[in-house]
Amino acid sequence: MTSHEHDEVWYHEKSKNIMHSHRVKKHIVSLRSRYQKIDILDSHEYGRMLFLDNMAQSTERDEFIYHEMMVHPCLFTHQPVRTVCIIGGAEGATLREVLKHDPQRVVMVDIDEELVQICREHLPEWSQGAFEDPRVELKCMDGRKYLEDTHEVFDAVLVDLSDPMENAPSTLLFTREFYRTVSERLAPGGCVAVQSESFNLIRVETHARVRNTLKTVFPFVSGYPCLTHSYHEIYSFTLASKTKDPAGVDVEAACKQKNLRLRYYCPELHRGMFHLPAYVYEAYRQFDRPIADNDVIYYPGKR
Amino acid sequence: MTSHEHDEVWYHEKSKNIMHSHRVKKHIVSLRSRYQKIDILDSHEYGRMLFLDNMAQSTERDEFIYHEMMVHPCLFTHQPVRTVCIIGGAEGATLREVLKHDPQRVVMVDIDEELVQICREHLPEWSQGAFEDPRVELKCMDGRKYLEDTHEVFDAVLVDLSDPMENAPSTLLFTREFYRTVSERLAPGGCVAVQSESFNLIRVETHARVRNTLKTVFPFVSGYPCLTHSYHEIYSFTLASKTKDPAGVDVEAACKQKNLRLRYYCPELHRGMFHLPAYVYEAYRQFDRPIADNDVIYYPGKR
Amino acid sequence: MTSHEHDEVWYHEKSKNIMHSHRVKKHIVSLRSRYQKIDILDSHEYGRMLFLDNMAQSTERDEFIYHEMMVHPCLFTHQPVRTVCIIGGAEGATLREVLKHDPQRVVMVDIDEELVQICREHLPEWSQGAFEDPRVELKCMDGRKYLEDTHEVFDAVLVDLSDPMENAPSTLLFTREFYRTVSERLAPGGCVAVQSESFNLIRVETHARVRNTLKTVFPFVSGYPCLTHSYHEIYSFTLASKTKDPAGVDVEAACKQKNLRLRYYCPELHRGMFHLPAYVYEAYRQFDRPIADNDVIYYPGKR
C-alpha cells in the first residue's frame, strides 16, 4: 500500500460554457459550511488546492502571487504599518504576509469560522503559524458589522473577499456604504486594498464598478492585475487612499530596508503595475454606476 | 462538518473512444498492488465500487447479479456440492454465494493478496464474513500453479478472473492447457464455470474463442449472458462439464429445496438463459481457433 | 484536407450521477424540433448515432439489435402479417424490418415530422428506402389520436416510443386507456409490441408498471430484454395478445420458411428470451398499479 496513484479522479470547475478540470492526487475535504461549499484536494498540477463554491481560491503552488499582491502594494505604500485589519482572508496567508511587516496589532475578521478552522488544519503551509501570533486577534463574524461597531482605526485595511455571487456572504462588502465605513476606520494616511475581480473582457464591468465605487469615497484609487495562474484568468486588486496616490509612491527604499525576500512583488513591478490595458480604462468610463446597498452587484462568474 | 457533498469530483473509466464517468461521494482507496491498480470509491449511482486497472469490477448495488450468475448455474447443475475451488474472486462475494450451498470445503486461490486484504477491509458487504468460515481455505498464489500441483478433486471449479488484458496476471488462465488442468481436478459429474468476457458486438471474438477453447476439452459447453448494469455492457459466463449439458438440467426441484432467496438467478431464468442471439452463434462458427499457452488471447477492452 | 481526425471533441450523455461520453468524428446535426432536441453525430465507437434529448436512441453499429427485437418477436408470433401499424419509429428502421415480412400495408405514425425528415436525410442506412415503399403510409401526427380515429384494424401494432420523461410527447401512450385503444384496433389473433423501458435495478418500476398496465387489457403479456450495447443498459420490450401466449409460440418453422437472414433474433433466442431474472418477476408483484391517463408515469432517467 505504499505507492499512491489516483489516475482517473478529476475535480471539475464547471460553468455553463467552460470547464477547468484538475487531476486529483487526493481528495482531502468536502463539506458545506454555513456559508459555502468547501473542497480541498491535492492536485497534480497545483499541489494542494482550496475551492469555495466550486471555484479555485488558492493553491500551494501559486498562492504566494495572490497574497503578496493583496498585501505588499498596500503596506509598502503606507509605512510604517502599526495596525492592520483584514476582512476575509480565511486561509491565513494574507495574515502571514502582513506579519512580515512587523505590525503591533492585526485584527482579522472572517465570517466563516468553519472555513477558518479547516484552513488552519488542512492548509498549514498557507498560514505558517500566523494564527498563533500573539499580535493577531481573530474574530469570526461579519466584517462589515465589525468595522461599523469598532472605534479602532487602522493603518491599512485589506478586503480579501471571494466574489459577490448572488447569495454570497460578501455582497454587502462591495458597496459605497461599506467603503465609507472602511474610510472612517483608516488612520490618517492609511491605505485600503480590495480584491476587485477579474479583468476578463466579458466580466470587466464588475471590476470597473468596484473601482468607481471606491472613487466615490477615496480621492486616490488605482487598480492593478494579479496573475494567479490557477485562476485561469487575470484578477485585480485596487488600492485606495485619502492622502496619496499609491501608483506614485516609490517603494524601493522601503523594500530594500525591509528585505522581505518576496517571490512576486518587487519595487520594479510596483512601478509598472498600475498601467493598464486600454479596455480597462474604457470600462472605467463606461461602467460608472456606483454599487450601493440598495443597488448591489452580483459577479456573473465564471472565473 | 456534518453534511458531506462532493458535487464535482468524478471518476472516469476511460478508453480511447468512450468514457463512463461516476460522480463520487467519497474516494476510499487508490493504490497499485503488485498486479494491478485498485480504486474503491463511493459513487452516487452504484454505491461503493471496486475498479481494477480503471475498469469497474463490482458495485454495492448490483454485484449480486454477477456473483449469483457466476456461482448458482454451476452449483445447481451439479448437486450435491461438497468441494469447490474458486480461482480469483478476490472480493469474497463468489465465496459468499458458494457457502449458501453448504459445501464441506472451499479452496479460494487469488494471486493478489493485497487486493484480497483491501476487499476484506473495505468491501465487507461483499464477503459478509465468508473469509472467516472454517470450511474456507484461502491461498494467495497463482491459481493455475495451485491446480497443477494439488491432488485434490472438486465438484465445481469457478474461474472468476478479470479480463486477460496484455500483461494481466490472468492471461494463462484462459488457455486450453489450463482448462485441461481444471478438467483433471474435477470430480466425476463436476462442473466448471468461467467468466467468459463481453457479448459486445465488436469484442465478441474473445467470448467465442474462450467458449471454443473449453469445447476442445469438455463435451458439454454452454454460454449465458450476465446483465451487470455497472459494466455498461453485457458480460457472459460459460459452463462446461464432462458428463451433462447444463442447459438441459432442470434446477427447479433443487432450487425449491435449497430455498436460497436469490435476487437474480431463478429456475425460470435458468431455462431460458442459454438461448443466445444469432450473432453469438455466428461468432462461435467464425472464431474457432483455440486459445493456447503459445497462442494466448488479449482482451481488446474496452469494457 | 483529406485526413479527418477530431481527437478531442466529445459528446456527453449527462445525468446527475453518471455520464457516458463518446469521442466524436463528426457532428452532423444539432437542433431542437417542436418536440425534442435532436443530435446526430459520427462517433468512433458506434459509428453514426442519433440522440433525442441527450439520450442515445440508435447507432449504426447496433441499431439492428433494437429493431430486430422490436419487430420480429411480434410478427413471427402472428403469421401471416398483412397489415401493421407502427406508432413512433422515426428512424425508419422498425419500418425496414416490418417490410421484410411482406405485409400488404403499413401505417407509420410519428408525431415529429422534423425528426422523420432528418432521419430520412441523415440516417439512410436505417430506413434503406423503406419510406419510399408504396405499401407504406406515413402520417405525422399524434399516434394515439390516429388510433382513436381510425376504423382500420391491424395484425400487429408496434409501439416504438422514446421514454415517457416529464413533458415528453409519449406520456399518454403508456396508459391503460391507450392500450385499450390499441386492443380495439387489433385484428383477431393480432399482437402488440411495446418498447417497455429499462431492466436497470433502480428503474425497473417503469417496466413493471407498463407490463402490468398491459396485463389489465390483454390476457397474454410477456416481457423480454434487449441488449442494445449503446444504451449502456438493458432495455425491454413487451408483447401482448388477446389470443395466444407469445412465449409459447414455436417460431422455428416460420423463421425457416421466411429465411430473413437476421443477425440478432433467431428461433433459438425466442425460446429463451421470455425467461427473466428473479428481481423482474419480483418487480411485477411489487409495482402493480396500472398507469392511467389521470395517473401517468414519468420515466426517472437516466438511461
Next chain:
Amino acid sequence: MTSHEHDEVWYHEKSKNIMHSHRVKKHIVSLRSRYQKIDILDSHEYGRMLFLDNMAQSTERDEFIYHEMMVHPCLFTHQPVRTVCIIGGAEGATLREVLKHDPQRVVMVDIDEELVQICREHLPEWSQGAFEDPRVELKCMDGRKYLEDTHEVFDAVLVDLSDPMENAPSTLLFTREFYRTVSERLAPGGCVAVQSESFNLIRVETHARVRNTLKTVFPFVSGYPCLTHSYHEIYSFTLASKTKDPAGVDVEAACKQKNLRLRYYCPELHRGMFHLPAYVYEAYRQFDRPIADNDVIYYPGKR
C-alpha cells in the same frame, strides 16, 4: 431547423494533469495539415476559436489582445515603419495590425500553406482582407530559410510562432543562430518582437531562455506579459533591438498622431508593461543557457 443548440458537445484541451473544456456551438474544421492538427470551432465562451495541436491559438473574442501586443509595442518603438517581415502569423491578424501602420511593404512567411488557406476561409474576421492588400507578399515556406536567403532588410521583424514542442516546425526558430539571422536582416534602428512563451511558474524557464538567447545577440531586450484570456495562462512577448531600449521609448506622441483606436495597447500600458514580477527576473538569472541549433529547447506544455 431554425434553432441551433449543441448543448452537450465539448472540445477538450487536454494535458496530463489539467484540462480546459469549451462548450461547442458548431465544429467547423478538423484536419491534420502537413505540420499540425487544426481545429476551428464556434464556442459559447469565446466565439470562433482556432486550435493547433489541441492548444487554443486565438479566439474571436480576445485575439485582439494577442495581436495588438505582438505588433504595436515593436512598431511604435521604431517609427516610421516602412518594411516589416512577419514569420508565422497564419491567421492574418498580425498582418492586419501591421497594416494599420501604413508600411510600404510587408512580407509574411508561414510554413503551413494549408493552415493559411483555412484561416483565410474560416477566420475572415482575423485578417479582414489583409491578405488581399497589394503591399503584402505572402510566402509559404520555412521562415528561417527565407531570412537566410533574402538580401532585404526590414524595419521590424515579428516572430509570431507557436510553441516549440518536440517535433513542431518552430523548434529551429528559437535559437541563437536564428536570432543572428534576424539581426542581420534588421535595418538600422530596427526592432524584433518574439512570441516568448508562458510566464507560468512551472514553465517560465522557456521564456527566460528565449529572452537570454536574444540577449546574446541584441544589446536591448525587454519582455512583457500578454493577458490573452483564452490561453488560461499569461503569455509573453520580448522586444529586442540593437540601438535602443524599447522600455525607454515614450510612444505617447506617436500613438496620438497615428490614432489607431486600439482596444488593448496604449501608451499608458507601454510605460508599465516591461516591469515584471520578481520570479521572472529570478528566472532570467537562473536559466541563462542560450538556446542553440545543437541545443534546442522543447516547450514542456501545457499551456
